[in-house]
C-alpha cells in the first residue's frame with residue numbers, strides 16, 4: 001500500500017471530515033502506524049473510542065470466538081452474549097436498570113429521548129448550550145408509519161450550562177427530560193460543579209422531569225470513576241454509552257431505571273443490529289478487562305501524572321476535565337499545537353474552542369507513554 005490510498009478516499013467519500021495528513025493502517029496498544037510504518041502515540045484514542053488501546057489481543061480473541069460461534073442474529077431470538085452484556089453493563093453502571101442496545105451514541109441518545117417521551121407523555125426537552133449528543137436528525141420525521149412518527153416530535157430548549165437559575169426558569173412541569181453532557185468535551189472540556197448537578201436533580205424531581213446522562217465520553221472509567229455520575233453522587237433515570245463500550249466495535253447503549261420502562265410493549269423500540277452477538281461479546285470482554293486490569297483507578301492516576309506535568313508547562317494556562325478526559329488551554333492556537341505534536345509523532349485532539357487541545361487517550365496509557373508526551377511538550381515549547 002502506498003500514499004495513493006488517500007486521494008482515493010478523498011475521491012470516493014462525501015467530504016465530511018477534516019483529516020489527519022496520513023492513513024492509519026495498524027494499531028497496537030496506545031500506538032497507531034501509518035502506511036510507511038511511522039508510529040504515533042495516540043492521545044486522542046481514535047476519537048475517545050480506544051478505551052483499551054488499539055487491537056487489544058483479548059478483544060481480538062473474544063471477537064474470533066464469538067464470530068466462529070454466531071456472527072449475527074437479531075433480537076427476535078434470545079442470545080447468551082446479549083444476556084451477559086446486559087448483565088455486565090447493569091452491574092457496572094449500578095442500580096436496578098434495563099438495557100436497550102443500538103449501534104451508535106446518537107442512537108443511544110435518541111432512544112433515551114424517545115423513552116422519556118413515552119413514559120412521561122410529554123414532548124418538551126431541555127438540553128444545554130455547548131452540549132453535543134450526536135448527528136442523527138429527522139430519520140423518524142421521514143418515517144411514513146404514523147405510530148412511530150407520533151412519538152418523535154420534540155421541542156427542545158437550551159439552558160445555559162452551569163446556571164441553575166436558567167435551568168429553573170425552563171422547568172415548569174411540561175418538560176419530559178433534561179439531557180446532560182456532564183463534561184462538555186467537544187465544546188472544550190467544559191465542566192460544572194457537583195453542587196450544580198445536585199441542585200439540577202432537585203429541580204427535576206420537583207417538576208417531574210426525568211434526567212438523561214450522556215456518558216458517551218465520560219463513562220466507563222475515563223474520568224476515574226466507573227461512571228461520572230457516581231462521582232457527583234446522583235442517580236440519573238437514563239444513561240447512555242457508546243464510544244469504547246465494545247472496545248471499538250460500534251455500539252450504542254441506553255440504560256433506563258427498571259421501574260420506568262418495565263411496562264413498555266414490544267415495538268416501542270427496535271434495531272436490527274443493536275444487541276448483535278459480536279458487539280455484545282465485546283462489551284462483556286471490555287468491561288471485564290477494565291475491571292480486572294484496574295483501569296478505572298489507572299485513568300485517575302495517569303490523569304494526575306499528566307496534570308502535574310502540565311502545571312509546570314509554559315503556554316498551558318488551565319487544564320480542564322479529570323482522569324483521561326483533559327482539555328489544555330493554551331495561548332498557542334490549538335490547530336498549531338496539534339500539528340507540532342504530530343511532527344513529534346503524537347496525536348492530540350482539538351475542540352470547538354480554538355485554544356483547547358484535548359487528550360482522550362486509552363486508559364492503558366503507560367508511564368513511558370506519558371514521558372514521551374512530556375518530552376515532546378518540552379521540545380515544542
Ligand SMILES: Cc1ncc(COP(=O)(O)O)c(C=O)c1O
Nearest residue numbers: 104105106132133134216217242
Ligand atoms: C458526548 C457525546 N454524545 C454523543 C455522541 C454521538 O456519538 P456517535 O458519533 O457514536 O453517534 C458523541 C460523539 O462524539 C459524544 O461525544
